[in-house]
Amino acid sequence: MPLRYPSARLRTARGRAIRQLVALCSLALPLGASAAAPAAEMVRIPGGSTVIGSDRSRPDEGPAFSATLPAFELDRTPVTVAAFAAFVKQQRYVTEAERLGSGAVMTFGTGQWRLVAGADWRRPLGPKSDAAVSDHPVTQVSWNDASAFCAAAGKRLPSELEFEYAARGGGQSSEPVLMKNGRYRANVWTGVFPLLNNAKDGYAGTSPVGAFGRDALGLSDMAGNVWEWTSDWYRPYAERALPWPAGQAGEKVQRGGSFLCDANFCSGFRPTARGHASPDSSHLHVGFRCARTVGAS
Numbered sequence: 001m002p003l004r005y006p007s008a009r010l011r012t013a014r015g016r017a018i019r020q021l022v023a024l025c026s027l028a029l030p031l032g033a034s035a036a037a038p039a040a041e042m043v044r045i046p047g048g049s050t051v052i053g054s055d056r057s058r059p060d061e062g063p064a065f066s067a068t069l070p071a072f073e074l075d076r077t078p079v080t081v082a083a084f085a086a087f088v089k090q091q092r093y094v095t096e097a098e099r100l101g102s103g104a105v106m107t108f109g110t111g112q113w114r115l116v117a118g119a120d121w122r123r124p125l126g127p128k129s130d131a132a133v134s135d136h137p138v139t140q141v142s143w144n145d146a147s148a149f150c151a152a153a154g155k156r157l158p159s160e161l162e163f164e165y166a167a168r169g170g171g172q173s174s175e176p177v178l179m180k181n182g183r184y185r186a187n188v189w190t191g192v193f194p195l196l197n198n199a200k201d202g203y204a205g206t207s208p209v210g211a212f213g214r215d216a217l218g219l220s221d222m223a224g225n226v227w228e229w230t231s232d233w234y235r236p237y238a239e240r241a242l243p244w245p246a247g248q249a250g251e252k253v254q255r256g257g258s259f260l261c262d263a264n265f266c267s268g269f270r271p272t273a274r275g276h277a278s279p280d281s282s283h284l285h286v287g288f289r290c291a292r293t294v295g296a297s
């Protein structure tokens with residue numbers, strides 16, 4: 001079955017993106033806690049060379065090519081609800097979902113996406129649902145929101161090459177495995193998508209950042225939990241070095257997969273997998289982390 005990223009189905013005007021609603025199952029996102037802004041830890045990623053992409057996966061993941069990246073810094077975890085709340089308070093920031101009045105939510109049981117009025121980073125499933133949890137990754141934030149957050153912190157979004165390089169453990173040729181010794185190493189969809197989420201990895205929704213430990217570089221949640229925005233426009237790799245035409249509409253790349261990705265339908269948790277959505281869109285399963293050029297602090 002070809003992969004259909006739900007983000008792509010909601011990529012333009014919100015008014016035409018409303019989808020059929022079938023019973024929305026409870027996701028049981030835990031109740032929120034009071035927001036306190038933790039200091040964002042960063043990990044220095046050594047520079048080096050790596051293979052980007054794959055010739056054996058989805059067409060947009062190839063052709064594989066070699067890339068050399070300078071050292072950079074990357075947030076250890078996705079940005080949390082607590083950190084985003086502190087940013088909102090300090091900057092009096094209003095997200096795009098709040099200004100537009102809705103955020104995209106998946107209908108469990110069908111896998112269809114729809115816009116839910118009042119769904120935003122505080123209540124990602126909608127105004128009548130549980131509040132987002134302070135130590136979980138913030139969601140229902142657009143690329144523009146994510147960029148604003150990182151800029152306020154003196155940082156930037158990572159490029160998709162930086163994200164893949166880091167997700168590969170700094171250019172290791174072998175890809176991380178989803179399971180080790182019978183235990184999941186990332187928060188993904190377990191069960192039968194989209195009918196049954198049995199939460200065998202411990203979580204039906206998002207999970208606290210870092211709940212699955214750290215990889216060899218010291219990073220957490222580079223696979224699963226939430227898709228993460230990158231700085232790049234989504235296009236074939238062969239065109240990546242070309243300037244993006246001014247004013248041309250497009251979509252931004254997301255990396256890492258989410259708690260809605262299963263091994264058969266999505267598998268977006270693989271380091272080479274690419275998600276994408278318009279920069280003004282906000283989704284239940286999309287967050288971000290920030291990067292910084294070495295020497296730019």
Ligand SMILES: [Ca+2]
Nearest residue numbers: 187188201203
């Ligand atoms: Ca899960």
